Amino acid sequence: MFRSIAVILTLLLAGCSQGKGLTVIPQDAHSLDHYALGLRDMRAGRYLLAREHFVLARATARDMDMTRRCDAEIAAADRAIHGLR
Numbered sequence: 792m793f794r795s796i797a798v799i800l801t802l803l804l805a806g807c808s809q810g811k812g813l814t815v816i817p818q819d820a821h822s823l824d825h826y827a828l829g830l831r832d833m834r835a836g837r838y839l840l841a842r843e844h845f846v847l848a849r850a851t852a853r854d855m856d857m858t859r860r861c862d863a864e865i866a867a868a869d870r871a872i873h874g875l876r
Contacts, residue, residue: 817853818852818853818854818857819851819852819853821847821848821851822847822848822851822852822853822857823848825844825845825847825848825851826844826845826848826857826860826861826864828841828844829841829842829843829844829845829848829864829868830864832844833864833867833868833871838868838871838872838875839868839872841864841868842865842868842869842872845861845864845865845868846861846865848861849861849862849865
């Protein structure tokens, strides 16, 4: 009895998830770590180190959104470095 309820519940839940057709691409843990370290270094004024972290985050990015974010942060770090010279 309990097993048949569990099977029916599983089939109902499986049917609900097929209608959306969404694909989730999780970010790489190293990419997120490097991005967070880059943001921390930017706030601390360590622009060269921040730029390096953003480059490493971009290298392991799994989607275009993360790539674009890293590109924007790299450009911001370049502007900050240029402003100091």
